[in-house]
C-alpha cells in the first residue's frame with residue numbers, strides 16, 4: 001500500500017508552547033512543527049523565523065504580546081524555506097535580515113519552493129490566501145552581523161557557520177545567556193529535512209562550528225528546547241548521527257552502481273529504529289536520499305524541488 005504524500009495527511013493541530021528561556025528570550029515550540037523565537041532589546045524586538053503564513057505568524061505574535069508590546073525592529077530568517085519565511089508581513093518589521101545566499105535562493109527558487117512546501121505540509125499554511133508574495137530580505141551579510149540590544153542586554157550575534165541544511169543558514173547567538181537559535185541546522189528529536197542540504201559540510205565543519213558556541217540552550221528548527229550542555233551536545237550529535245547514517249548507507253550503493261531505490265531502502269532500514277518515530281521522518285527521507293544521491297553524482301548546487309518532481313520522487317521511493 002502506498003503512503004500518503006509527504007505530510008499531506010497530517011492535519012492534526014499541534015500544541016504550541018511559549019517558553020521564556022531567560023529575561024526577554026522567548027521560544028515557541030510545537031510538538032515537532034517549526035519552532036520560532038524572539039529576543040527583546042531595550043526598546044525593540046528581534047523576531048527569529050516568520051512561519052508559513054501571516055495568520056500563523058499572528059497566532060505566535062498574539063502569544064508573544066502577552067509578554068511584551070515593544071515594536072518588532074528586525075525579523076531574522078534562518079534560511080529560505082517557505083514555512084519559515086512566508087508569514088513575514090505579519091511582523092511589521094523595519095528590516096528583514098538573512099544570509100546573502102538566502103536572498104539569492106529566494107529569487108532563484110522561492111516560488112517553486114512555496115508550491116512544493118504547500119503541497120508537502122498543507123497544515124502549516126493557515127489561511128494561505130493571506131500570503132502577499134515572496135519574502136525578500138533587505139539586510140544581508142556573508143559571515144557575521146551583530147545587533148546591540150541596548151541597556152545591559154548585550155549583543156545578538158547572527159553567524160553563518162558554513163553550508164548545511166541549505167546554502168544560507170544562519171544562527172542567532174546570545175552570549176549573555178549562552179542561548180543559541182540554530183534554525184534547521186539542529187533538530188531535537190525531530191527528523192532532519194536534507195533535500196536542499198550539503199550533507200558533507202553540514203555533518204562535519206558546520207556542526208563543529210555550531211557546537212563550538214558551547215550553548216547552554218539551543219532552539220532547533222523543530223522539537224523541544226534542550227537545556228544544559230549535555231542535552232545541547234546530544235541534540236547536535238543526534239543531528240550529526242542522522243546525516244552520517246545517511247552517508248554511510250547511500251554512498252556504498254552509489255559507489256557500486258546501485259539504484260536510488262536501493263539506497264533509499266537501505267537508509268530507511270538503518271535509520272528507522274532510531275529516528276523512525278520522530279516527526280516528519282517518512283515525509284523527509286525520500287527527498288533527503290535523492291539530494292544526497294545528487295551530491296554523490298557531483299551536483300553541488302541543489303536541484304529545485306517542484307510539485308512535479310516531489311510527486312515523482314515520492315512515487316519512485318515511497319509509492
Ligand SMILES: [Zn+2]
Nearest residue numbers: 079081165184
Ligand atoms: Zn528548512
